[in-house]
Amino acid sequence: MQTGLTAAQLARMREQVAGMLxxxxxxxxxxxxxxxxxxxxESYQAVTGGTVACRLDPLGARTRAETDAAxxxxxxxxxxxxxxxxxxxxxxxxLVGGVRxxxxxxxxxxxxxxxxxxxxxxxxVDWGD
Numbered sequence: 001m002q003t004g005l006t007a008a009q010l011a012r013m014r015e016q017v018a019g020m021l022x023x024x025x026x027x028x029x030x031x032x033x034x035x036x037x038x039x040x041x042e043s044y045q046a047v048t049g050g051t052v053a054c055r056l057d058p059l060g061a062r063t064r065a066e067t068d069a070a071x072x073x074x075x076x077x078x079x080x081x082x083x084x085x086x087x088x089x090x091x092x093x094x095l096v097g098g099v100r101x102x103x104x105x106x107x108x109x110x111x112x113x114x115x116x117x118x119x120x121x122x123x124x125v126d127w128g129d
Contacts, residue, residue, distance in 0.1 A: 005112060013114050018083065021053035025080070026095040027087055047087050055081040056096050059119070077104070078120040084113040094120060 005013070027050035032040040059077040078101060080094060088094075094101045101120035 010112060010114070013112065014084065017114050018053060021055045021081065021083070023054050023056060023096055024051065025054040025056070025082065026051050027092050028095065029089075029092050044093060047092065049085070049087050050092075052082050052086045054086075054094075054096065056101075056120070057081075074124050076122045076124075078122065080118045080120050081115050082117075084116055086116050088116055088118055094118075 026046050028044035029047050030042050031045050032042055035041055057079045059079055080088075080096075080101070082088065088103065088106055090103055090106060092103055094103065099122065101122050103118050104121045105119040107117040107119070
């Protein structure tokens with residue numbers, strides 16, 4: 001009984017998975033610029049190697065209402081799948097189709113390093129009528 005994969009088998013699995021990632025995402029990290037008055041301005045820039053193929057799947061009806069700074073928002077949850085080399089990290093955000101998602105959880109190492117997965121959240125503010 002074979003317990004491991006050869007390098008060639010693993011490479012073939014990675015190639016096959018790449019064909020199942022229909023979208024492109026941009027992984028970004030925050031940068032901070034001084035505002036000259038003791039504060040800063042936050043912006044996001046793509047990280048090196050951060051434009052990758054991906055698949056974004058909604059996690060069913062997992063939507064939760066939250067209140068922050070007296071504004072109600074709806075938070076939706078998604079599963080992101082990217083190539084195993086994608087530079088995902090907890091302090092980064094992901095853009096898919098121009099929509100920003102926050103990384104809520106990185107999933108642990110799998111037996112074979114074929115893909116990386118993360119749970120993402122997207123908040124939408126309810127501005128009322």
